[in-house]
Amino acid sequence: MPKKEINPEYLTCPIRQVIARFGDKWSMLVLYTLAENSTGVMRFSELHAHMNDCSQKMLSKTLKSLLDSHLVDRKVYPEVPPRVEYGLTDTGKSLIPAIDTLIAWAKEHFDAVVRP
Amino acid sequence: MPKKEINPEYLTCPIRQVIARFGDKWSMLVLYTLAENSTGVMRFSELHAHMNDCSQKMLSKTLKSLLDSHLVDRKVYPEVPPRVEYGLTDTGKSLIPAIDTLIAWAKEHFDAVVRP
DNA sequence: CGGAATCCAGGAGGATACTG
DNA sequence: CAGTATCCTCCTGGATTCCG
DSSP: OOOOOOOGGGGGOHHHHHHHHHOSSSHHHHHHHHHHOTTSEEEHHHHHHHTTTSOHHHHHHHHHHHHHTTSEEEEEEOOSSOEEEEEEOHHHHHHHHHHHHHHHHHHHHHHHHHOO | OOOOOOOGGGGGOHHHHHHHHHOSSSHHHHHHHHHHOTTSEEEHHHHHHHTTTSOHHHHHHHHHHHHHTTSEEEEEEOOSSOEEEEEEOHHHHHHHHHHHHHHHHHHHHHHHHHOO
16 A cells, blocks of 8 residues: 655655765765775685674675665675675766765764764 | 663764764754754754655754754744744854765765665 | 675654644 | 643564584
């Protein structure tokens, strides 16, 4: 059964798409962590080390979602032990300035926002 | 019992603060809706009409959270029937450019991200 | 090493009804 | 009008264990 009369325009609403795709707890952090890494690519465990407040289950899930959104790509090396590297796609890279803007804002207004 | 060894630096990590405060489903949308409104202030029902895919419970909750983060202010008029107006604080207004950047990105890269 | 599978608690979020 | 209150469902996300 249909839940309600929702404005169909919402389906193509850009901000809703943004939130739906990386408005979760970890996506932005993954993108940002990859972006600030000098080599451009990181292994799973390396990524995890940089954000150890994220469980590997969630990291794995987040990466999969970012892969689906074509923001991150994944390269598997046929070695033993296996090696997998994650990096930003061009689309992913294009998002970084927007994230930087957000972070810059956060740094500047941290006190104003967090104060009791 | 302590859950785990989490890097204490994370507590003041700007991006984590951003996500914690309006990385939810509706906060950005409220901020954006208020920002694009010409008068600068909106009543509860007016806001709700602009985002009818959000229940009023969640709208109310989201507004409260934004009030707590000093991004939105609330003005009550002692009338019958009651009138309450929401608007952006200066801090809230300062966030708009960052959100605009994000939306601009979303518009430009919508197809690249959403494609199957 | 890089995950997947399982189990589980808590919170997000929706629907509806009610109130000052 | 502007919310609360209540109930309920499902997803998020953590902990742990297992696999190629």
